[in-house]
Amino acid sequence: MLKNYLKIAWRNLAKNKAYTAINVGGLALGMAVTLIIGLWVEDELTHNKYFTNKDRIAQIFQSQTFNGETGTGPAIPRPLEKAFRDGYMDNFENLVMSSWNNSQYLKYGETSISRTGNFIQREAPDMFDLKILKGEKDGLREVNSIMLNESTANALFGDEDPIGKTIELNSQYDMMVTAVYEDIPVNNSFSETEFMSTWDAYTNSQEWVKNAENSWGNNSFQMFVQIADNTSMDRVTSIIRNVKKELDPDTEEFNPQLFLFPMKDWHLRSNFENGKQVGGRIKYVWLFGIIGAFVLLLACINFMNLSTARSEKRAKEVGIRKSIGSQRNQLINQFLGESFLVVLFAFLIAILLVLVFLSGFNELARKEILFPWGEVNFWLISLGFILFTALLAGSYPALYLSSFRPVDVLKGTFKAGKHSSLPRKILVVFQFTVSVAFIIGTVIVMQQINHAKNRPIGYDREGLVQIPTFSQDFTGKYELMRNEFLASGAVVEMSASSSPTTRIWSNRSGYTWEGKPEGFQEDLAWTAVTHEYASSLNLKIVQGRDFSREFPSDSSAVLLNETAVKYLGLENPVGMFLKDDAEEDPDEPLKIIGVVEDMIAQSPYEPVKQGMYVFDKYGMGAYYNLRLNPKQSASQNMAIVERIFVEHFPNIPFQFDFVDEQYGEKFAAEERIGRLSGIFTALAILISCLGLFGLTSFVAEQRTKEIGVRKVLGASVFNVWNMLSRDFLKLVTISCFIAMPISYYVMNGWLQEYPYRVILKWWIFALAMIGAMLVTVLTVSFQAIRAAKANPVKSLRTE
Template sequence: MLKNFILVTLRNLRRNTLYSIINISGLSIGIACSVLILLWVQDETSFDRFIPKVDKIHQVWVNANYDNSIQSWNSVPLPTYMEMKGAHAKIANSVVTGWGGTRLIAREDNRIMKRGYFASEEFLEVFEFPMVKGDRSTVMDDPSSIVISEELADALFKDEDPIGKFLKVDDSSTLQVTGIFKDVPENSTFQFDYLIPWKHREATQQWVRDNTNNWGNYSFQVYVELNGEGDELEVEESVKDMLMEKGQDDIERSFFLHPMTRWRLHSNFENGVEAGGQHEYVTLFTAIAMFILVIACINFMNLATARSEKRAREVGIRKSLGSKRSQLIFQFYGESIVISIISYLIAILFVLALLPSYNNLVDKSLIVDFQSSQFWIFSLMIILITGIVSGSYPSLYLSSFNPIKTLKGKVSVGKNANLPRKILVVFQVGVAVVLIVGTIVIVKQIDLAKSRDLGYNQEGLITVPGTAETLENYDVIKQELIRKGAILNMTRSNSDVTSVNSNNFLSWPGKPESQRVMFVTIVANYDYAETVGSEMLMGRDFSKEFATDTAAIIVNQAALDIMELENPIGTQLDLWGQNRTLVGVIDNILMGSPYEQVRPMFMILDDWGYGSMTLRMPATNNVQANLSQIQEVFEQYNPAYPFEYRFADVDFERKYTTINLTRNLATIFAFLTIFITGLGLFGLASYMAEQRIKEIGIRKVLGASVTNLIRLISIDFAKLVMIGFVIFSPLAYFGLDQYLGRYTIRTSIDWWIFALTGVVALAFALLVVINQARRAALANPARSLRSE
C-alpha cells in the first residue's frame, strides 16, 4: 500500500507540473528562510551554554536609586571580590576580572596584538574553559604566569611546546606560559586569547592596589559561583545591602545577581528590572521564520483545495472500491509529506549555497552540522510539521467527498473550499503587510538616528590607542605630525569620541540636596574641542596658557540645562569633594546610543586615564598618504607596537549593528514573503480561472469585453488584499509602536507608510492575478463550451 501511495504521489506531481513547481518552490523557499533564521536564533540562544557550571554562575550588578529612577550597572568596587567569598554559605567561589583589552604579546621578533583579561586565579576553576595543557586549579597561582589559547600558542611557538617558555606583554612584563586552553567559541560572552593573573595586576598597577579596600570606585567586574541552582534569591537577599553597610549610603544602592544564562539575551535594565535586550530580536525573527513557513504551507493548502475538482473522481473511485476515509486521509497526508521531503532537500541546498553570504550579513560563522543529532531531529520536525500542516486541510476536505455524487460529477468542490481559501489568502497578505510596514519604519528609525547632529565632525577623525611610550612622547609626536602636515590637531582622553568609559556625580550651586545626577566623565587634554570639531558655546577650551586649568572643568549643554546656571563661567563646581572652576560650555557630543538623548557630561584636565589619542587629518583625496606619514612617526616613537588606528565614523556606525541587521533581515524576508505569496496567488488565480472557464465563455458569447472579464476575475483577489490590509494594519501599528517604545529618540509611524504599503500590496496582487485573468479572457469560448 505504501508503495502505491508513493507512486500515486509522484504521478500526480508529474501530471500537474505547474502545481508541483509552485508548491515545491514555495515550500523550499519558505523552509530555507526558516532554517537560515533559526540557525541565527540557535546561535544566539546557545551563548555560554558550553560552560559546565553555567546555571550556577552569576555576575554581581548594582542597582542605584538616583535622578528619580533606578539605574543598573555591572561595575562594582574591588573589595566585593573578597567580601563575596564569605558573604553566604551557598557562595562556592568568587572571581574578579578587568574589562578586557588588546595588548602586545611578543616572543622574540614575533609580535601580535591580542585581546585578553586580567583575572583572579579562580577564573578557570569557575568558568571551566577546556584546557589543553596545565591544571586549571594552579596555572594562575604564580603572578608571573600567563595562560594562552591554542591559536596564540600556534602563532608564537609553531611546533614547540609553549609550557615553561616566556612571553613579553606590552613590552614590559615577562610572563611564563603555564597553561594552554582551547580556543574560546564564538558563542561565548568572554572573548580572549590570554589570561594574566590578577596578582600580577596588583603588583604592577598602583591604582589597583589603592582600590583593594576602596568601596567607592566602581571599576571592576565580579562573578560568583553558587553551590546549586535556585540559590540565587537567598544569596541575593543576604548581599543586597552590602554597599550600604560599607558606607556607600549617599544614595540607595544594592547588589543583585544576574544569572549567566541571561547575559546574552537579557542584558538591558530599566528602573531596576530586566527590560528588552537581544531576546526581543530572537523572538522577532523566530516569529518571522514561523510566519514564512506558515505562508508557504498556506500556498499548499490553497492550491490543493483549489484543484480538488480534479481529485474528486479519484476519491469517489477509491471509496467505491472500499477505501476508508482514514486511508484517504493517510494518502493525502503522505503526499504532502513527500512534497515536504523534496522541498526540504532543495531548501538545504539553498541554505548551503546562501550560507557564506548570510554569514557576512549577520557577522557570524554559522554552519549546517550534518553530524549533529540535533540537526536530524530538527530536520525531521520541520518535514513532519510542514507536511502535516500543509496537508491537514486538503486531507480532511478531500476525504469527505460523497463517492456517489463525485462519480456523477455533481460535487461543486470549489464553492465549498472558497471561504477557507479566502481566509488563508487574507492571512498571507496580512503578514506581508506587517513585514513591509515594519521594514519601512525600521529604515525611518535608522535614518532619524543618522540625521542627528553629532556635535562634532567625523570626517578625517581617527583614533589611535595609547601606550606608555606614546603617552610619554605625546607632545613630540603631536608636533612632528603637525609639522609634516599629516594632521591638523591632536588630543588625548580616557575614551574615544564614540564611547563612554567613566561616569561620576557632580555638585553645583543651587543643586537640590535630594537630586543626584550621573555625568559622563571625560579626562581630556588640550585642544579637545578643536580636534574633534566641536563648538565651544561659552568660555574656552583647556589651554596651556592657563596654569590653573588643572583645577578647571568644562561641561556640555545638556549638563548646563540641568544645572540652570544663569552665569555659568567662573562657577565653582564640587567634584570628589574639591572645587573646580567652570571655564567653558561645549556643544552636546553624541557619544552614547544614537537613539538616546545626549547625557550631561563634564571634562577635566588631568594626568590619568589617557588611553586614547584622537587625530584630525586635513581634508585630502589621498588619505592613505596621510596615514603612512602618521604610521611612520608612531613607529619611530613607539617601535614595539604595530601601528593601529580606527576611523571615528566607522566606530560610530557599529552602534547601528543590531538595528541594521534587523532592517536587512526584515527587508530580505519581507521580499521573500511577498514572493511566496505571489507564487500562491499565481497558482490560485490559474486554477480559479480554469474553474470559471465555461462561465467566461458564456459571458464572451453574450458580449462581455476582455476588460470586463479581467475585472470580474481580479476583483475577488483585490477584495482579499484590502481585507488583509485593513485587518493587519492596526496590528502592525501596535507592534511597531511597542517596538519603538524602547527608544527615547524614535521616528513617527506616519499614515503614508500604510497608504504606500496598501498600494504596493494591491498592485503586486493584481499584477500576478491579471496575467492569468487575461489569458482566460482571451481564450476561444468555442473550446470551453464544446460540451454544452
C-alpha cells in the same frame, strides 16, 4: 497498500508539473527560511553552552539610585572582594576579581601583536573550565604568569612550544606563558578574551588600582562568582543585597543594591530599566521565531489553497474509489500520503537552499552557524517537523476531498458549492495580512535606524581617527607625537582623551557647587582630555572657551556639555566652580571655563548623558584623536601617520580606528535585524505570490469556456483581466485594513523602548498597502492577460 498510495501520489504530482512546482517550491522556500531561523534561534538560546558550570556562574551587578532614577551595571568597588572573602565565602565555590577586557600589546622576539584580554584572579580558568591544550589549568598562580588562547599562541610563536617562554605585555610586564587554552567559540561571552594575565600583576603596577583597595566609591572593577552547590542565585542575592551600604554608610544615600546576574541571562536578558530586568536580545529570538512560524504557515496555506482549488479535478477519482468500497479514512491516508511526499521533497530542497545560503546568512547575522549533520536531535526534530508540516498542510485538503458524495460526482451533478471558496479566501486574506504586516514592520525598523543615524551627534566624525595608547611606551610622548603628526601635513589637529570618542568609560559624583539643591545626587560622565580636544573633534563651544595653552590655570578647569548645565541647574555656568570632594586636594576646585554642544558618546537612541571634560594633568590619555588633512586622501594620510608611528614605536603594532566606523557599530544590531527582517519579508511576499499565481492559474483554467464565450460576444482584454483580478484585489484590500491596525499597535509598542524615536506616519501604512496592491496586480495580471489573449475558438471546441 502504502506502495500503491505512493504510486498514485507520484503520478498525480508528475501529471500536474506546474502545480507541483509551485507547491514544492513554495514549501521548500518556507521550510528553508524556518530551518535557518531555527538554527539562529538555537544558537542564541545556547549562548555560553561552552561553560560546563554556566548554571552556577554569575557576575556581581549593582543598582544605584540618583535623584529617583536607578541605574544598573557590572562595575563594583574593589573593597567588596575582601568583604565577601571575610564573611560570605560559604555561599561561593569560586570568586574572582577582573579588569575589563581591553586591547593590549604582546611581544615575543621580533613579533608584536595586539590582542584583547584581561587581568583576572587565579581561580578563573577552573571556574570557567577552560580547555587547556598545553601547560596547566592553574596557570595564573604566579604573579608574572600569562595564559594565551590557541590563536594568540600561534600568532606569537608559530610552531614553537610557548610554555615557559617570556613575552612582553604592553612594554610594562615580562610574563611567562604557563598555558595555552582552546579558543572560546564565538557564541560565548568570553570569545574575545584572547589572553588572561594575573590580577596581582595588575594591582601591583597600577597606582590607581592600589589606591582603590579601600575606596568604596570607585566602581571600576568586575567580579565573577560560582555559587556553592548547596544554595541558589536568589538566596545568595538576598544575603549580599545590602552588603555595600552596610559596610560603607557614605553610599547609603545612593541605596546600592547588589545582586547576582546569572550567566544564562548575560546574552539574552541584559537590559535593565530603573533597576528592573526588562529583557534584551530575547525579544529578537521571539521575533524571528514568530516570523519563521508565519513563513512556514504561509507556505502551508499555499498547499491547502491549491489542493482544495483543484478538488473538482479529482472529484471523479474520489467518487469511483468510494463506489468500489474505499473508506473515508483510506482516502484521508491517501491524500495525507501525497502531502507527506510533497513535504519530503520540499524538505530535501530546503536543505540544499540552507547549505547554499548559510554562509551568506552567517556573514549578515555575524554568526558562525554550522549545519548540524551529526546531531541526532536535529534529525529527530526534522522528522517531527516534516510530519507536523505534512499534517498541517494536508489535513484540510484530505478532509475536504474525502467528503465528496460519490453519487453526485458520478451523476455529474457535483458542485463545490456557493461557499466552497470561502476557506480559500480567508486563507488568502490571512497570507497577505501577514505579508503586509511584515512590510510595515520592516519599513518602521529602517525608519527608526535612519532617524537615529540622522540625529546631530555634536562633532564631526568624518576624517577623525583614534589610536589606542595603552602601552607604557606612550608615556610622556604626547607632545612629541603631536608635533610630528602636525608637521607631517597628514594631521591638522590632535588631542588625547581618557576614553574613546564613541564611549563613556567613567562616571563621577561627589561634587558641590554654589546653589546645589539639598539632597541632589549628581551622576556625571567624566573624561580627561588635553588641549585642542574640542578643535580636534570640531566640537562646538556654545559658551566660554576651550582649554588653552595660554592659561596655565586650565589644569584645574572643566568643560560641561549642554545637558550637564541643565542637569545641574546652572544659569550662567562660565566662571562657576565645582568642588570635588573625592580629589586629593579638595580645596582646589574646578573652574567651569566653557560649555560644549552635546555629543553622542553612548547609544544614539538614548538622550545625551550629562558630561564633564577635565584637563588631563595626570597623563591618563588612552587614545590619540587625530583630525586628518581633508585636502589629501585618507589612505595617503594614514600611510604618513603609520610611518611616523612606527618610527617612534617600532615594538608596537600600528592600530587605529576611524571614528565614523566605530559610530556606525552602534547601529549594527538594529541594522542586522532590519536587513534580516527585510529578507524574510520579501520571502514571505514571494511565497504568498506563488500561491496567488497558482490560484489565478487555476481560476483561469476553470473559467476557460466562460472567457471564450465572453470574447466571442465582444469582451476586451481589459474586461477579462478585470473579471479575473477584482476578487483577488478585494481580498488583498481586506488584508491591508486588517494588517494596518495590528502593525500600528505592535510597532508603536516596540518604539516605546527608544526615548529618541521616529513618529509613525500615515504614509508608511499607505506605502505598504500600495505595494501589496501592486504586487497582487503584477502576480494576477500575468495569468489574467494570458487567458484574455487566448484564442476563443480553441477553448470552445475542446468540449
